[in-house]
Amino acid sequence: MNVRLFTKAQFRIGTPSLADVTSPVDKEWANRIRALAAEKDAVILAHNYQVPEIQDVAHHVGDSLALSRIAATVPESTIVFCGVHFMAETAKILSYDKTIIIPDERAGCSLADTITADQLREWKAQHPGAVVVSYVNTTAAVKAETDICCTSSNAVEVVQSIPADVPVLFCPDQFLGAHVQRMTKRDNMHIWMGECHVHAGINGSELKAMVAAEPDAELFVHPECGCATSAMYLASEGVVPAERTHILSTGGMLDAARTTKAKKVLVATETGMLHQLRKVNVTTVFEPVNRAAVCKYMKMITPEKLEHALVHGTDVVDVPRDIADRARLSVERMIAIGTPSRVGE
Numbered sequence: 001m002n003v004r005l006f007t008k009a010q011f012r013i014g015t016p017s018l019a020d021v022t023s024p025v026d027k028e029w030a031n032r033i034r035a036l037a038a039e040k041d042a043v044i045l046a047h048n049y050q051v052p053e054i055q056d057v058a059h060h061v062g063d064s065l066a067l068s069r070i071a072a073t074v075p076e077s078t079i080v081f082c083g084v085h086f087m088a089e090t091a092k093i094l095s096y097d098k099t100i101i102i103p104d105e106r107a108g109c110s111l112a113d114t115i116t117a118d119q120l121r122e123w124k125a126q127h128p129g130a131v132v133v134s135y136v137n138t139t140a141a142v143k144a145e146t147d148i149c150c151t152s153s154n155a156v157e158v159v160q161s162i163p164a165d166v167p168v169l170f171c172p173d174q175f176l177g178a179h180v181q182r183m184t185k186r187d188n189m190h191i192w193m194g195e196c197h198v199h200a201g202i203n204g205s206e207l208k209a210m211v212a213a214e215p216d217a218e219l220f221v222h223p224e225c226g227c228a229t230s231a232m233y234l235a236s237e238g239v240v241p242a243e244r245t246h247i248l249s250t251g252g253m254l255d256a257a258r259t260t261k262a263k264k265v266l267v268a269t270e271t272g273m274l275h276q277l278r279k280v281n282v283t284t285v286f287e288p289v290n291r292a293a294v295c296k297y298m299k300m301i302t303p304e305k306l307e308h309a310l311v312h313g314t315d316v317v318d319v320p321r322d323i324a325d326r327a328r329l330s331v332e333r334m335i336a337i338g339t340p341s342r343v344g345e
């Protein structure tokens, strides 16, 4: 693979003050949200793909696994998870005794939805003896049927940790699977053909044309969340120039944004990430590779729903204890094998 893989810590922890909130209306709302959170002994976690208002009011902003790990260590008894459902479930798995709330439980994930626990059991039955590796974008029930979870940044290491003669079932992201297969040169890897709907907005010809039209721009590819694993796959195939292409975790992307000398950076990921990049560097122009790369599920979490969630304590995310216990094993194996501080999901 020619492209540079940055390996810095993956998340920005915290929005310790509300200094980022500038409009008086927003400030009033933000103060109300923080007061409600304090009253309810709640901490607000927001994924990078949330709308800017929610990112700015949250106590912590980051990627899903980073937020789950924060969830396990914060002292508050309630966690309001502004992200999609499987992420809130992962927080529950890792901090079972806490109350986890998502402002809208209908915020799902098209990638996680491409495989159910029943389908995975059936697939396993067809390949006895295979080790199941699942991307973290899966439901708790699928994680419970999984041997080892992985993220986009440590998937190669996770698969490499499995003896070469043992077959691997990789699900659900076909692009990440294809990338891992090429990197590990494994011929005993079976890949589930799932994908994220936001992929559709980041295709090869568009990526190539946009990079060619901007010869001085750098390209940041953030393979978080499945939405840009196709771009990661294309970058590692040499579709775009290696010297200008950086595959970055969240933290690596923010570090690179702070130090880049480029006038323009093209960003291949869900557009929510641009808010963080523009905040850390106001002189470089950050443009999405595709403006339509928007996760409709992430955007189901609105400021109004966050307030409603804090006032009413809904929607509570629960995972049956036996499923959580089994799912936790697959997540902990990933953490033991890989380099969880540089995960990109």
Ligand code: SF4
Pocket: 084, 108, 109, 110, 111, 112, 137, 196, 197, 198, 224, 225, 226, 227, 270, 295, 296, 297, 298
């Ligand atoms: S961007 Fe794609 S993978 Fe991420 S939550 Fe949305 S639908 Fe799921």
